[in-house]
Amino acid sequence: MPRLKVSVIVPVYNTGQYVDECAPSLLGQSLPADEYEVIYVDDGSTDDTLDRLEKLAAGHPNVQVHTRPNSGWPGAPRNLGMEHARGEYVQFVDHDDKLGTEALERLYEHAKRNGADVVIGKMSSTMVRPRRLFRHTVDACTIENDELMQSLSPHKMFRRAFVEEHGLRFPEGPWILEDLAFVTAAYLKAERISILADYPCYYWMKRDDGGNNTRHRFNPRHGFWSNCRTVVRGIKDGTTPSDDIDALQNRLLHRLYHVEVLSRAREPEILREDPAEQLPRFEAARELALEEFPPAVREGLPAVSRVRAGLLESGDFDGARAFAEHVRAVKARTEIGPLRWEDGRLAADITLDLLRGDGEPLVLVERNGTWWLDPELLDGVPGADDGYEVRDPFRLAYAEIVVKDRDREDWWYPEGDLEVRLRPAGDGRSRLVASGRLRIDPERLAGGGPLGRGVYDVWAFVQLLGIDRMVRVTGQGTPSTPAAGPALTGGRLALPYWTAGGQLALDLDQRLRRFGPDTAGAAAANDARAGRSLPLPYVTAASGGRVRVKAAVSALTVTAELVPSTDGTAVRLRLPARLALPAGRHPVTFPKADAPVAYAVVSDGALLRLEGPAYVAGPGRRLLDTVVGDPRVRRVRRRLGRSR
Structure with a gap:
């Protein structure tokens, strides 16, 4: 065995x-x-x-x-x-x-x-x-x-x-x-x-x-506070104490302080629970914070979390609730530039920042070379009349793009990082923003491999000044319309679009969104004189190499080829030279698509040419097709060939 x-x-x-x-x-x-x-x-x-x-x-x-x-x-x-x-x-x-x-x-x-x-x-x-x-x-x-x-x-x-x-x-x-x-x-x-x-x-x-x-995790009757104290002491026993906010012990204790202790003094809990029930939690959290957590843990928090910690440790329950009301109203905002396909990746410039409840940017105010927290966040908070100094605006600040597989609940992280910096907002004010490049590679995003067939929603997470928000990546596009042109990636169609709610999403292999009506106008521009292959200028060749797709021609299905150009900038549709089809003009569609991307002109089983969907043949072309397809003309040509 x-x-x-x-x-x-x-x-x-x-x-x-x-x-x-x-x-x-x-x-x-x-x-x-x-x-x-x-x-x-x-x-x-x-x-x-x-x-x-x-x-x-x-x-x-x-x-x-x-x-x-x-x-x-x-x-x-x-x-x-x-x-x-x-x-x-x-x-x-x-x-x-x-x-x-x-x-x-x-x-x-x-x-x-x-x-x-x-x-x-x-x-x-x-x-x-x-x-x-x-x-x-x-x-x-x-x-x-x-x-x-x-x-x-x-x-x-x-x-x-x-x-x-x-x-x-x-x-x-x-x-x-x-x-x-x-x-x-x-x-x-x-x-x-x-x-x-x-x-x-x-x-x-x-x-x-x-x-x-x-x-049912939080239940004081089951020893929550004493158990939390035991865990904290275990970490302290296994590490060396230090006044350095970045020392190992303080960094490890940060998580317990922030999640298990400070939650009692912040939104949503302090605003959601009945004050009569929440106040005892608040007092128990204060006792634990003062007795077990070194001051360096609180000093290592970002600005907004430090305000919360100060209110908790001073026992100011009403101040903590007032502050939580202001912070709860803060929302994250995404600004995204034009989307396009670059080297097989869906790419765009993106910026994230925070907005106050009144819709204005959350700012820092400069006074005598130091930064102070946005006064609007402190309005009505006892003891905050003189403001709150922000010693390090970048403390624990970061932002990232995440892509969620809607079917499987998996989260993936595109390549690249977003940079957090201060951007002037006028009158001695600045706002913290995170900016960079969004790059989504459908062939490498899932742990270095290709994404499966499905719909992928694009999100962003931002943590600035101790305020963290998960936000949908949205743009200026019309809901339920393409966000960029389709791309051929790994032999499948990738369709970026704006959802009904305005969020950026990527449909891979036509899981929900079909190829067709959105590109019919672009398809009409195809060159009707292309012969047995037809350029599809509205489809980006996001991945190189030759791939095969099923193309439905009339009631039959034939195997067509989508051939990326050598420079990866275009795709050509190619059908076999011989087709078991009656003479005529037959629509060519991608699997599950609604509108034809081309028409195949067939005569006597031979493909004469591919035409764009909007192409209308003139009298001369129709006559030529008729002559070429006439059996009597073919018999005459064969006899002439034998007599030579």
Whole structure:
């Protein structure tokens, strides 16, 4: 029996139908079934979950089922699963999530190639925004890469010997933040951590019944604050304290402060919850912030986050709510230039900035060589009459383009970076903008490979001054119209367009948007004298080489060729010289297209020429076609040929 490479550990409790929805992704892995095992641990379910699990195990030799009394949280079932695991690596999966088909095989190979203690696979999700941690695959890093703190869920692959060597276990019982405790401890102990970003490994799915544990994550009755304190102290025990805001300990604590603590003092939570309920949370967060987080953590925050932190730590609940009202109204704006195809990429200049609630740009005001936060954000905030100095406008600022696969929930990052800079706005004011080039290469975007057939929506994420926004990339084009001309890429048509909501999208291989009416006008300009091939000037040859497409001619289908020119700037349509068609003028269309891109003039099975859709033959041309196609004329020509 081959050595087991991976043990997949799945804690379950009253999972019901979600067992059947998750199981195919675990049992249909590309890794051979005798090289991995799936260990389900039932935490005292009271529904039919155990029956479903036992049926799975009966039909699959690599499935184990273990049971235990209910513990109230996933930590104890995961620990029991590790006790039974035999794989070289363990991969944790929640019962309502899914794995990509090649996830285990790719993660294991990446782990072995790099000798990794921990491997973080790219996550796709219906619940959270994309993480820039997954921009690039990383062979090996350590906790010094503080972007690891963006991913603290347990859905990773861990070397089992590493886990045993350091005695890593999940806290048991109803212990909120058990995943943070386990993962941060693993990060601190690991000598090599790998990131696999070129394949979607883990799909973190939103349950229709709202039963995901993450939806009930904040519950003070289950020890949220004491547990958070435990995680913070674990990080402090494993790192060296420092007054430097960029020291490792302060960078690692930044995530916990920002997400678990400062959330109690910012939108949407402080505005959404009843003040009578939120005020105790606010006070508990303040106590934790003052007692456990060094001042350098707060000092290392960007300007808006530092204002929030100051209001929290001073206990100013009303001020925090007033400030949150102003910040909630801030929106991100995208400005995009003309779109065009360049070297196989859909390209345009793009700029992002922030607008206040009144629609005016969010600005910084210069006073005596220093920058001060936009006064409009501080209006009505107690103690802010003199303004708020912004020591470093670029602190933790960045922006990026992300492309979402609408069908698969995958996020991909186009090449290139956006630059954040200050742009003068007049009267001693400036605004922070992020600008650069949008470049979308359909043949290389999906982890260095081609995108699958589908629709891809273009988004941007921007974080400026501590305000982060996910925004649709929009332009000045009319909704539901082309954003640029179609392109031939990898043998498929790529159709950029503006959605009904005005967002930039790319339809690849006519998933929803068909080629036809939008290009009929351009198609009419084709040269009718081109012979057996016809230029398609409105289609860009985004990828080189000869490709084949199906072209429907009348009721029959023939194989046509789309041949890019040597310089990649044009495409020509070419049909075979002989066609099993009656004499006449036959429309040529792309698969699933609505309008013809050409007409084939056929006589006696021979292709006489291709014409543009709007071409109307004159009397001379029609007479010539008739003569050439007349059988009597052909017999005379054959006799003349024999008599020579």
